[in-house]
Amino acid sequence: MDYHIDTKAIQSGWKPKNKEPRVLPIYQSTTFKYDSGETVGRLFNLEEEGFFYTRLANPTVDAVERKLADMEGGVGAMLTSSGQAASFIAVLNICEAGDHFISSASIYGGTFNLFAVTMKKMGIDVTFIDQNATEEEIQSAFRPNTKAIFGETISNPTLHVFDIEKFAKIAHKNNVPLIVDNTFATPVLCRPISYGADIVVYSASKYLDGHAVALGGAIVDSGNFDWNNGKFPSFTTPDESYHGIIYTETFGKSAYIAKARAQLMRDLGCMISPQNAFLINLGMETLPLRMERHSKNALEIAKFLNSHKKISWVNYPGLEGNADYRLAEKYLTKGASGVVSFGIAGGREAAAKFMDTLSLASIVVHVADARTGVLHPASSTHRQLSDKQLEESGVVPELVRLSVGIEHAGDIIADITQALEKC
């Protein structure tokens, strides 16, 4: 039975057997016990499914991975210690030193640094492109050693909507996979695999957790990409570090996620803790309800701001007239998520005053949890930058980012109204 996503959010993952706990337990154990050395051998040879060490797999983590894969429509998933670890492994599982990949320039700052600086030092080269470029322009960024394309469904913080079908088409024409960071949309608002994405990554620290209590990340494998096209020998030739296993032969459709775990989680060890997986699972149970409310509140607030004389511009993809409104209509049919950015007409000083005057919305650098949060980058995280440098980075001096929570929209609007009166 293929349930609706609302049902999967509750029912998928943990399937207790007779007399087992109804609710997913926290298996706070690094270690698992066996009756014979034979069992251990079969587990180690990946001939039998099971647990042997929590760095590779743990029953609590496993249940959450199954739930996410089910909600996303993938063949398997792997949780990681953070979203950064997920993006790193997602690319490193495909590219090695000497390889190249293409990324949209409209991505999270942490991911941008990871790609532009740290992975570059490891010998993996990236080209950033304008995601509104034509197919021909994007095609011209390809090289013989290009191995993947990367983009964000709704970009953090610029809130651009990624044209997944356009990029899937270009990627597949070039025999490389498309990786999509779906952190802001979640599987509730968009399922990138249904538009042709091959791999989906998450910062689970945002809406999946939803309460700002646990760091985590995830990679979901669609199972749809054919690694056997000559470009990806690490999938189709023996892995000497794993007694000669050939991932495409042993794991078929799950080759990508099996290799990510057997090779990279084994070596890098950026596993999520069972405790954090448990908390993220709890958050995911209410994800469909929360995303509906986040999106409804954010749209109402975006409309309110759009008609306010002290607001110079509003950026929310779900707002009619937004540059990406058509893309939002196509990819975000259930809502455009909870983050809204806007400009205060009075500029840098007025925006700083506005942020400090809000009382319900708290000043936080985090986004995407149940509580409304606000940030004026120019007077906080980007304080050391001049107005000119801010303009260049796209974070203009008057920009305020609001992560709209699931409180009553009227109360959030009242808070914004009183703060705007004072700035």
Ligand SMILES: *Cc1c(COP(=O)(O)O)cnc(C)c1O
């Ligand atoms: C926060 C974020 C990340 C990084 O995730 P962490 O869990 O903080 O490591 C990656 N991508 C997007 C879109 C994010 O918002």
